[in-house]
Amino acid sequence: MDVVPERIGRYRVIDRLATGGMAEIFLGRLDGPSGFQRLVVVKRALPHLARDPELVEMFLDEARTMSRLRHPNVVQVHELGEGGEHGLFLAMEYLEGESVEGLLRRLHRAGRRLDPELAVHIAAEACRGLQAAHELVDEGGVPLGVVHRDVSPQNLFVTYDGVVKVLDFGIAKAKNHASRTEPGTVRGKFAYMSPEQCLGEALDQRSDIFSLGIVLHELLTQQRLFKRGSHLAQMKAICEEPVPSPRREDIPIPAAVAEACMQALERDRDRRWPSCKALRAALLAAVRGGRVVAPDEALRDLMHDLFADRIADKRALAAQAEAGEVTMAVPRAEVDSDVELPDATATAPDASSLPARTSRSTWDRPGAWLMGGLALLAGGMLAVMRARAPSSPAAEVVAHVTLEVESTPAATVTLDGKPVGTTPLEIELERSEVGATLEIAAPGRVPHRQTVIPSVDQRLVVTLPVQEPAAVEGSGAPVEASSSPPSSRPTAPMAVPRALPAPSPVAPPTPSASPRVDLL
Structure with missing residues (x-):
């Protein structure tokens, strides 16, 4: 490492x-x-x-x-x-603040709802940043045709002062930079892709509008719109399945806001908003005259209320950094990683209230199923082969499962004594009911050891505490999870299917001498 x-x-x-x-x-x-x-x-x-x-x-x-x-x-x-x-x-x-993903997780943990007008404000401010990118020109005034291609809650940021920022243009593409990611290749987070992005087609700014529509939908409902059990299922849902309106009896939002969101989520890009500027104008018109007079100030107050603990830690860190000596642990970039938002499909209204499917399923296009399979193999960077595939292939028995491990950055991970990489890490294992020993270690941290059974897809989030300078002899040995049944050890980690939502109660604080493990 x-x-x-x-x-x-x-x-x-x-x-x-x-x-x-x-x-x-x-x-x-x-x-x-x-x-x-x-x-x-x-x-x-x-x-x-x-x-x-x-x-x-x-x-x-x-x-x-x-x-x-x-x-x-x-x-x-x-x-x-x-x-x-x-x-x-x-x-x-x-920047001192949190991602929109972190904001949604903290709201869910606190059992609070985001005011719809603040959800609209976040999306409208993101529209401003994206529109600026879409309008970029070169030295000669020629439009660059920039597409972000990775608009997601992880890449939208809210500072503690209530300012919304678009992050990470690392896979953004200008139309005159064709040295990488040609049509037929997919990059981005699967659950926030546009239909044309899932199918490996050429993209324009309307792809970002669809992705932002997903984020807005999740801000309004505080539920994952396209959460599914696999990348293939996510892409199929994006391309084919009905999209529930964010406006429901339990979520009273203005009808015009819901309509603007649903137009952003049109699968036919010609029916979407033509630009982020147009989407922003529609959203602001929908909440004009609302209860929130100064949304930026209201967002600032919300951030200070929700993240008082994180604000204190980050500002203490900044003060130490400026003084030239840092003695405290750097706060994790990911907040409340043990919290999982619920799935929107579990509470969706009747299909009669949803937009009708197209006469021919987008997913039945030649090569779509093959593309999805390649996506799983390539982990999101796939070359789409436009070969004809069966429109409804028979389900195959999954012979492998995925284990995702997140911990202290660049911690070494070993499985049954063999190094398999550093965190964050995604490992494909042969499905089995036989346990394997997973170890996570990093210099200056208390290492962690536990047994995992690769029978289902799993995600482990392990916090390795700082090793005490005056630790007793032998304290550096890995901490091994007990093999007792869950009922007799309520605070010990246990592998659970990744598709199940995390329990809403906050886990009890763990002692500083032991790693913290969150399973999603």
Whole structure:
């Protein structure tokens, strides 16, 4: 596992914030003359991918886009730099706040509903940032045709001051940058793709509108719209299944808001809003004269109310970072990861109140089923083969299951004593009722060990506490989960199907000497 570097370019590294499939994120500090300091977020490729030509081009594309995009609703990139043997890096503005995903999880945990007018405000502000990206032009005034392609609750951010930001243009594509991701290739989060994105077709700005429509629907209902048991099922639902209106008896929202949301979710892109600007205008008109006079201030008050604990931790961290010595643990980027939003299909109204299906299922197009299968194999980066496939293939017995492991960034994961990678990690295992020993370890942290039974898809979220400096001898050994039945050990981790919602009660706090495990 890579250690945290002391410096990346001209930035002193405070700590690693997160690690993804292709890049890692650090909290950094720029020191200047006369005591000048600025906290930044530094993004760089994972070491084994640092010289990968495709990833280098992705960084360059993101830098080209962001160098022209200066908007209050888009995260700002300060610099594209060269980090020596680790290749290119991006230095971005440091924001104190939470993702929309974190906001929804905290609301669900607190048993609270988001005011529909604040949901509209978040979506409308995201529209402003996306519209600015869609309208970008080159030096000659020629439209770049930028499409974000990854609009999701994870990539929409709300600062503690109530400002909405669009994040991560890492897979955004301008129409004149054709060096990667040609038509027939899919990138993005499956549950937030547009139908044309699922099918590997050429995209324009209306794809982002569909994705934002999904986010708005989830903000209004606080339920996952296209949550399904597999990526294939998610894409099939997006392309074919009826979409429930966000307006129901238990969710009293203005009819005009629901209509605007549903138009954003039209499968036929010609029937969607033509631009984010048009969607924003419709949303604002729908809530004009409402109860919330100053939505930005109301959103700020909500964030301070919901995240008082996180605000205190992050500001204490910032103060320590500016002082030059950090002694506290960096707050996790993902908040309330043990909370799972309910599935919208469980409470959907009768089909008679939903838009009718098209005469020919989108999913029955030639190659659609084959495309879906390839998506599962490629993990979201697939080349779509337009070959004819049966319109209703027989169900096959699933011979493998997926185990997702999230923990301290870049922690080492071993299975039955064999290294299998670093966190975050997705492992495909042969389906079995025989237990396997999973171990997670990171320098300076209390390691964790437990038995997993790969009989169903699972997701483990494990927090490794900081190792006490004066720990007693032998305390560094992995903590092994008890093999007692769940009924006799209520706080011990237990593997559960990923498709089941997490229990709503907050788990009791775990002692600092033991890892915390959340199973989703």
